[in-house]
Amino acid sequence: MTRVRRWLPGLLLVSPSIVLIAVFVYGLLGWNFKVAMTDQHDEISPGHFVGLDNFISIWDQERWGISVRHSIIFTVVFVVGALALGWFLAFLMEKGIKGEGGFRTVYLFPMAVSFIATGVVWRWLMNSGTGEQAVGLNRLFHYLGLDFLQWHWFRDQDWGMAAMAIPAIWQMSGYVMALFLAGFRGVSEDLREAARVDGCSEWQVYRYVVLPLLRPVTLSALIILGHISLKVFDLIVAVSGKQIITDVPAIFMWTAVFDSHDPAKGATIASYIVLSVAVFVVPYLIWNARRGNRS
Amino acid sequence: MAAVAVSVAGLLTLTACGGGDKGGSGGGQAAQKKVEVFSWWTGPGEADGLKAMRGIFEKQNPNFTFFDAAVAGGSGDQARALLSSKLQANQPPDTFQGHAGAELQGYIKAGKLESLNFLYDELKLKEVFPQQLIDQISVQGQVYSVPVNIHRSNVLWFNPGVLKTAGIAAAPATVDEFIADLAKVKKAGKIPLSIGSQWTVVHLFENVLLGSLGTDAYNALWAPNADWSNANVTKALENFKTVLSYAGTPQEDWQPAAKQVADGEAAFNIMGDWAYGYFHNPPDGGLGKQSKTDFDWAASPGTDGTFMWLSDSFTLPKGAPNRNGAVAWLKVAASKEGQDAFNPLKGSIPARKDADKSLYKDYLAWSLEQWSADKLAGSIQHGVVAPDAWKTALSDAIGLFQQDQDVAKLQQALVAAAKAGGQ
Structure with a gap:
């Protein structure tokens, strides 16, 4: 009992x-x-x-192959990009920048926006018009005299999905930064001190002491970003809708169920x-x- | 955006259910009175048209109350997704909007719709709708929907100023002339043809196909066991490839593409006649352009004398909670009065031949005239000739073609799609 x-x-x-x-x-x-x-x-x-x-x-269907390929490109660019940018931002913060709280909030803000809203804004920023029809970022490049940077963004046949990852990186890198910052703070000063006493340069402290201790954080970030990326739907619908040029499995699933019945x-x-x-x-x-x- | 609309749709169903429950607890009579009309008319123009029809309905049927179950979203993608889940759960609205023609076939096969032959007989609708229209929307002698309006797909919009600079005297009458004109515009340094997202390219495809094949051959493609592998289709696909090679950078949707023509950046655009409202309406919904001077139109190349139509229609689902109310709504939707109230606001023409011509001005007057005289062909993109699954397969094939430009592969895909879809 x-x-x-x-x-x-x-x-x-x-x-x-x-x-x-x-x-x-x-x-x-x-x-x-x-x-x-x-x-x-x-x-x-x-x-x-x-x-x-x-x-x-399903592997006989050309569209499936394309959507898988797109998904892989998107995942690689998005995960690597968000990890790298997030790590870099955290690294800068960790150096004890002035007004850290303010920066932290600013970098975290995009997280509060939904992918749909992000997509609507970036759809305009990444407008594929070039030359006289340029708007958004292409227009900005034009004003800056960087016309050679203009490209078709997500409409580029080979690397369009890499462009599609940019808004996602923009949105999630602040979150990754927060994770890494917590990780950095978790590495005790004693360990760093000890390494320095043993004659490590500042770079070596990061390379051999801090980074290995960040492995669990990196792994968590990788999992979180990876699963967001593999099932991405809302961002792509908001930026480009249902088009083969930006097709991913989740979009294909939607057309299969609701359009092809x-x-x-x-x-x-x-x-x-x-x-x-x-x-x-x-x-x-x-x-x-x-x-x-x-x- | 779709996800937002879907969640909004979800909310709408919730509130719709809530309303129904209240009606139930408040006594059966209140529930009996409510007529739930499901549509995707929420934008400017179309919502006004629906309101005008609703006014007539409520005046004629004081016993019924109109319940507007409209779900927002362009061509009804979101509305249809919600609708199919409602129908599967056997909780149909009293009547719902659907593109007339093959798009409804899935519902018909699933036994979700009641035949409306009784209504057609009672109101003698077979005499007021064009015979070809009745033929094209009948399934084994049964008609399942009441067409409220007619839109035209095969319209070539152009900028007269740009044509003049490029040295083109008149709108091209054939696909070959069109291709020659596109080359001239290119030489003049303007975008020859503006396009939008993938569906606008499918729209272009149906127009080039119709223009290249001619009406009878085009219509024959939708019969069971039709031959999609013949040389004429190959020629049409080659034309499509050539036309597409003159297209500018794809815009986000049809409006920015149409705007390129209005702004004089591009010479031509092939789009349905809803573009007229966009060109012509005052700046808060349109571009405020002057018809015939800022923009002009013609039948799309090679299709003069043919009206490629699409139509919004209303249906009677089996097990409609308020069948009498739904039939009363269908009667309004089929009536001359209802159609003449709805269409001038929506920017389309009535399906009936006896409409009041004085209500339709400018483009609509032209369209109405063509409607009563032309041969008819059904649109692909807008759900008339191909059921959804077939249409999606076509659209996939064209999306892939945009990337690899492989005509032989496109034709193979079209043959396969026809085989799978035409059963």
């Missing part, structure tokens, strides 16, 4: 969220996978189990998005759990 008394209240406290998550996250996730493994290619037919056929046949295809794409995010998140969770056990 006393035993029950020990665990029951706790269980009762968390059970509503367990139930809700079981139904609305894992239940619907399971249902999605189930639909993805049927041949329900319109909204009426009941659909029969076809195993992994949809998962294989093909639930199985939409569910297949959704499954791939979940799996790709899982590739990021699951190892992190395992690593975290192990670390938790060790300590």
Whole structure:
């Protein structure tokens, strides 16, 4: 009885969220996978189990290849860009800049904006007109006499998705900065002092003492940015809408479900998005759990 | 933007449900009276038109109250997403807006719509709508919607000043002339043809296809087992490639593309006739340009004598909570009075042949005249000839073509899309 008394209240406290998550996250996730493994290619037919056929046949579609490629470019540019910029900003802050609080707030502000709002503004900034039709950033380049910098931004066929990552970097680098700044502050002064006493230059202190200690922070930032990036939808819809030139899996999923009326295809794409995010998140969770056990 | 609209749509459903519940608890009679009309007419012009029709409806049917369940968003993308989830859950609105033609086929196949033949017979609508229109919206002899308005897809908009500088005397009558004119404009240093985002290129595609193939061959493409692999289609696709090669940098949407023509940066733009309102209306909704001097129009090249139409229509979903109210609304939507109230405000022409011609001025007068005389062809982009899945496949193929310019591959994709979509 006393035993029950020990665990029951706790269980009762968390059970509503367990139930809700079981139904609305894992239940619907399971249902999605189930639909993805049927041949329900319109909204009426009941659909029969076809195993992994949809998962294989989607690779025959040119649009899928393009959207995967776009997603990879976007992810690499966005994650590397946001990490680098965020780290750099944190580094500057850590040097004890005057008015640090003010800067910190300014860099964090973009976080408060939704991707939709960011997208609407950057759509104008990244207008693809050049020469006489230039507006936004291209116009700015023109005023500065830097016309050679004008390009088609997200409409560039090969590197458009890299341009698409710029607003995302703008938005998230402040957040990464906050993470790194906390990390920097967590490195005790004693350690740095010790390294300096051992004859390290300031650069070597960062290279061999601070950076290795930031690894957990970097990893967290990587996971957070990575999963945002793999399922990005709102930013791209706001900047360019449904166009092949900026297609990503989430947009493809939207057209498959609501335009082509093909639930199985939409569910297949959704499954791939979940799996790709899982590739990021699951190892992190395992690593975290192990670390938790060790300590 | 879509996500915002979707969440707004979600809110709307919530409030709509809330309203229904209140009606229920307040007594069955209140719920009986409400007629929920689902549309995506929220912009300037279209919302005014809807309001005018609503006025007539409420005057004629004092027993019913009109409930406006409009969902914002351009061509109805968001509205349709919400609608299909409502229909799947068997909670249809009393009547909803849809593009007349193939776009409704999914709903028809799913058995979500009631045939309106009884209404057509009762109101003798088959006599007042053009026969070809009835043919093109019928599915196995049944009509499922009431067309309220007609828009025209095949319009070539141009800037007379730019044409003059480029040494072009009149709007091109054929696709070959068009291509020659585009070259002249290019030489004169202006953008020959302005385009917007991907869907405007699909719009251009349907016009070049119609202009190159001619009306009968174009219409034949939408029959089951149609031949998309023949040499004429190849020729049309080659034309499309050539025309596209003269296009300027893609703009964000159709308005900035149309604006390039109005501003004299570009010579030509192929867009539906909703562009007229944008060119002509006073500056708070349009560009305030003078028709015939600042901008002018003609049938898009090679399509004179053909009216490529699209139409907004209203339907009767099976299991509509207030069927009588919905039928009363459809009667207003089909009436001469209703259509003449709606269309001058929306900037379209009535589907009926007996409309009051004096209400339609300038472009609309021209359009109305063509509507009663021309052969008809249905639009691809705007849901008349190809069901959604087929249309999406076409649109994907054209989006890919914009990147690789491979005509043979485009044709293959079109053949495959027709095979999958035409069953």
